[in-house]
Amino acid sequence: MAEPSPQEPATTSTNNVAANVEVDTSYENDSAYGDELSSYSASLTSSVLDYRHENGRRYHKYRDGSYLLPNDESESDRLDMLHELCLMVLHRKLYLAPIKKPQRVIDLATGTGLWAIDFADEHPGSEVIGCDLSPIQPSLVPPNVKFLVDDIESDWAYESNPFDFIHARNLTVSIKDVGKLIKECYRSVKPGGWVEFQDWDGYPTSEDGSLNDTKLQLFYNEVYGAFEDAGYEVRPGPKLEQWFKDAGFVNIHVEKFAIPYGVWPKDPHFKNLGAWMQAQAEASGFEGYALAALTRHKQWTAEEVTVLASQARADGRKRDIHMIFNFYVVYGQRPEN
Ligand SMILES: C[S@@+](CC[C@H](N)C(=O)[O-])C[C@H]1O[C@@H](n2cnc3c(N)ncnc32)[C@H](O)[C@@H]1O
Secondary structure, eight states: OOOOOTTSOSEEEEEEEOSOOOBOOOGGGOTTHHHHHOOOOSOOOHHHHSOEEETTEEEOOTTTTSOOSOOSHHHHHHHHHHHHHHHHHTTTOSOOSOOOSOSEEEEETOTTOHHHHHHHHHOTTSEEEEEESSOOSOSSOOTTEEEEEOOTTSOOOOTTSOEEEEEEEOOTTTOSOHHHHHHHHHHHEEEEEEEEEEEEEEEEEOTTSTTTTSHHHHHHHHHHHHHHHTTOOSOOGGGHHHHHHHHTOEEEEEEEEEEESSSOBSSHHHHHHHHHHHHHHHHSHHHHHHHHHHHHHSOOOHHHHHHHHHHHHHHHTOTTOOOEEEEEEEEEEOOOO
16 A cells, blocks of 8 residues: 555545345355354553453453453453454554654553453564553563553653554443543554554445344443443544544545344355354453443443343344444544644
8 A cells, every 4th residue: 555645635535344244044054153153561460460350241440440351261251352343354464543653652442451462473674562440461472562560541641752552442332532631642653654444334224224123232232321421432433533633643545344133144154243242242241341331330240231131142143133333444644844
């Protein structure tokens, strides 16, 4: 991809591959359906590791309560699957921005750190930082990766030592003010450097209306309603472009991808994406996504959450519910001057 000139207007290009996912009606013969599903530099003090345990799940301790998804083994499995899903969506690319030999790189809210580790392997000349509230990254990593426990919603101290490339992915329901975070990225990336966000519109849809009035739809409405009431951003994807413009980025590029849930699509690529989407959602359980949001912020009991989660999971396995999520990749460049 050619590097555009920094003088170009903010938005240069948009691709949308989100339309018309055709349903596979030959699934009676699709016997594979079952098979498809079948060194910290800072602050690893005991207070960071003294995790919160609640309703059978484990949560981060640093900035206790600020992130509502678990950080236990099942959630780490889910994040690893999500990493694979994102690579499949981008045809094995870790990023789309036209970066060239970046020296300093940061992956914000790195989770299990697989993006940072893969990036460091691909770019041995880069120094890569992955930061997160939870120290859940592996310890055997390439020598050019460092993981930090850090809160990306607090003030940053990177302006005096800025980055060549800042990456953030899958922050839906994680962050309250993504627009502010993107402005912080602008301040902390070098002139001419790039920032890329990859994120979702959390609310699912269906092209044929088959999601309407299902327990699956009810699940997302209830859970995202709770996150929204608590102030979290649940549909950052479609807003990224405007936030990049507001922050001052140029050469902004937007890509939109449709990601089905389940193996109902006819097209093998979409069928594969759908299988991984379902596998990652079931890895941590629908409960994992919903428990803290609904029990801490909506006064649901854990039992009530479990019932809705199992109904949603069952709906998600139905071939006649054609749920789709939209995923966005947006990158932009800080002007040279
Ligand atoms: C859904 S995971 C995504 C992980 C990773 N970016 C990926 O794509 O696999 C969201 C991550 O954001 C982290 N997180 C949430 N709020 C944060 C904050 N304020 N500062 C740093 N990390 C945060 C969580 O601990 C979690 O690991």
